[in-house]
Amino acid sequence: MVEFFQHIVNGLSLGSTYALIALGYTMVFGVLQLINFAHGDVFMLGAFIGMYTAYALALHTSPSLAALMITLLAAMAGCAIIGFLIERFAYRPLRNAPRINVLITAVGVSLFLEFSGQIIFGADPKFFPQVYQPQGDWMIAGVRLNPLQVINFTISVTLMLVLQFVVFKTRLGRALRAVSFNHELASLMGIPTNRIISLTFVLGSILAGAAGVLVALSYPKIDPLMGIMPGIKAFAAAVLGGIGNITGAVIGSFILGLAEQLIVAYGAPTYRDALAFVILILILLVKPAGIMGVHRAEKV
Amino acid sequence: MPDSTLLNLQDVTVHYGVICATEKVSFSVASGEIVTLIGANGAGKSTTLRAISGLLKPSSGTITFEGENIVGETPNVIVSKGIVHAPEGRGIFLNLSIEENLDLGAWTNPDSDSVKQQLEYVFKLFPRLLERRKQNAGTLSGGEQQMLAIGRALMAKPQLLLLDEPSLGLAPQLIELIFEIICEINKRGTTVLLVEQNAHQALEIAHRGVVLETGKVVLEGPASELKKSEAVQKAYLGG
Numbered sequence: 191m192v193e194f195f196q197h198i199v200n201g202l203s204l205g206s207t208y209a210l211i212a213l214g215y216t217m218v219f220g221v222l223q224l225i226n227f228a229h230g231d232v233f234m235l236g237a238f239i240g241m242y243t244a245y246a247l248a249l250h251t252s253p254s255l256a257a258l259m260i261t262l263l264a265a266m267a268g269c270a271i272i273g274f275l276i277e278r279f280a281y282r283p284l285r286n287a288p289r290i291n292v293l294i295t296a297v298g299v300s301l302f303l304e305f306s307g308q309i310i311f312g313a314d315p316k317f318f319p320q321v322y323q324p325q326g327d328w329m330i331a332g333v334r335l336n337p338l339q340v341i342n343f344t345i346s347v348t349l350m351l352v353l354q355f356v357v358f359k360t361r362l363g364r365a366l367r368a369v370s371f372n373h374e375l376a377s378l379m380g381i382p383t384n385r386i387i388s389l390t391f392v393l394g395s396i397l398a399g400a401a402g403v404l405v406a407l408s409y410p411k412i413d414p415l416m417g418i419m420p421g422i423k424a425f426a427a428a429v430l431g432g433i434g435n436i437t438g439a440v441i442g443s444f445i446l447g448l449a450e451q452l453i454v455a456y457g458a459p460t461y462r463d464a465l466a467f468v469i470l471i472l473i474l475l476v477k478p479a480g481i482m483g484v485h486r487a488e489k490v
Numbered sequence: 491m492p493d494s495t496l497l498n499l500q501d502v503t504v505h506y507g508v509i510c511a512t513e514k515v516s517f518s519v520a521s522g523e524i525v526t527l528i529g530a531n532g533a534g535k536s537t538t539l540r541a542i543s544g545l546l547k548p549s550s551g552t553i554t555f556e557g558e559n560i561v562g563e564t565p566n567v568i569v570s571k572g573i574v575h576a577p578e579g580r581g582i583f584l585n586l587s588i589e590e591n592l593d594l595g596a597w598t599n600p601d602s603d604s605v606k607q608q609l610e611y612v613f614k615l616f617p618r619l620l621e622r623r624k625q626n627a628g629t630l631s632g633g634e635q636q637m638l639a640i641g642r643a644l645m646a647k648p649q650l651l652l653l654d655e656p657s658l659g660l661a662p663q664l665i666e667l668i669f670e671i672i673c674e675i676n677k678r679g680t681t682v683l684l685v686e687q688n689a690h691q692a693l694e695i696a697h698r699g700v701v702l703e704t705g706k707v708v709l710e711g712p713a714s715e716l717k718k719s720e721a722v723q724k725a726y727l728g729g
């Protein structure tokens with residue numbers, strides 16, 4: 191039983207990481223109906239920005255929570271800029287182009303980031319400096335908790351709550367939801383739609399950047415292609431939850447994280463990576479729009 | 491009234507691809523007026539409003555607002571200049587609450603006191619919206635959505651209000667109310683350009699009318715004269 195709880199904790203931690211990435215997919219899809227294939231690569235860049243920041247500031251020589259926070263903030267800031275640039279120079283010029291052109295461009299941006307990464311960082315895996323090294327495990331009610339996972343979960347959930355607040359309680363968030371409902375209508379309110387779309391990419395990329403550092407902390411080997419698999423799975427989680435829906439992306443991610451952890455623990459670890467798609471197919475058979483997805487009906 | 495011209499369209503031609511939707515449309519709206527744009531389905535009424543609010547870019551012609559050419563400006567900039575367009579088909583954000591819809595209407599209004607005032611005014615006009623302000627706008631009936639659309643357009647305190655068929659699909663009583671409200675808004679200082687299928691009622695409240703036929707202005711004049719015009723009688727007033 192205790193073991194089971196440990197798997198649950200691990201699953202929640204994994205799920206929260208997927209959620210950080212999935213939120214970017216779902217928000218961008220919400221405003222542009224675009225699957226931003228480059229999003230997983232922004233996650234990868236977050237890890238590398240974190241690594242270079244840690245080395246530059248010698249943060250790994252005195253691991254602490256503060257060092258982790260600095261690394262995180264650097265990665266989030268760097269990814270915010272990258273997300274802004276991707277939208278500004280790759281997607282905005284195609285705003286009125288056919289959807290397929292934008293889709294191909296997204297694939298292009300993804301490949302560009304992956305292979306630029308290989309040129310700049312090198313193709314071989316790098317060791318991510320340990321900016322935070324908790325000693326031993328924490329025991330809570332007989333359950334052994336890995337502090338890294340607790341930290342990972344806490345930071346992820348905090349960021350998600352901040353995002354939730356921004357999207358649902360602020361003026362900008364209201365504008366973001368208006369733009370995702372209908373660009374033209376939003377512009378008739380006086381909302382600068384392009385700026386709101388930029389904001390969406392920036393917010394999504396900030397979360398992906400944070401995820402990059404958090405994952406690298408637990409799995410400290412990073413390479414320029416590390417974003418592909420988590421990217422695909424987070425995307426699957428977003429679709430599972432109902433793409434375009436923020437709450438759905440979080441729910442989908444936790445389902446996926448838990449399922450993955452449990453299948454590794456009790457079933458067939460080899461199927462770990464396929465599981466996301468099995469769940470996806472099963473849920474979409476029952477609910478084609480995803481768990482939280484709704485078909486909008488106009489009143490006449 | 492050439493000196494009080496608020497909006498002026500000069501030879502405005504709009505194409506959808508190769509389809510020509512309006513051809514050399516020219517008319518003007520003076521400050522303080524209600525001008526109604528009437529015409530059959532497909533005559534180019536909505537197209538004209540969309541060109542004014544910047545949703546469409548005319549292929550030729552000029553549109554000036556307070557003497558300044560606004561062709562080529564983005565819709566959000568045009569809103570900030572004081573032109574608010576309540577589009578055809580209500581255009582409510584069905585994923586937002588009623589209150590949030592109204593707040594978005596005030597996006598360009600930086601003065602929070604004036605926003606509050608407008609909100610009170612809108613709730614006074616449409617008490618139903620006040621009762622349900624926390625609810626999702628998608629739960630409103632069609633008529634209530636229309637009220638919300640008009641109320642939201644007022645939130646920006648526009649100088650010029652473009653209304654595209656505000657009475658569409660409403661019960662006669664409600665249509666009456668909407669027209670009364672348009673008159674009242676106008677008396678409070680908002681200039682109105684009104685597109686209507688209900689030509690009869692529109693001419694009743696308007697100062698002037700412009701008649702469009704397959705993308706061209708065929709008639710223009712004081713509302714009282716248009717009402718008497720045989721052509722208008724035959725085509726739009728069922729007379």
Ligand SMILES: Nc1ncnc2c1ncn2[C@@H]1O[C@H](COP(=O)(O)OP(=O)(O)OP(=O)(O)O)[C@@H](O)[C@H]1O
Binds near residue numbers: 510532538
């Ligand atoms: N998106 C579009 N693409 C191509 N043609 C269009 C488009 N929108 C309108 N049109 C055409 O432009 C012409 C004018 O349309 P518009 O919507 O302005 O008419 P309207 O006067 O508003 O009609 P209604 O009273 O039915 O609303 C019509 O012939 C219409 O078919």
Ligand SMILES: [Mg+2]
Binds near residue numbers: 536537578
């Ligand atoms: Mg129309």
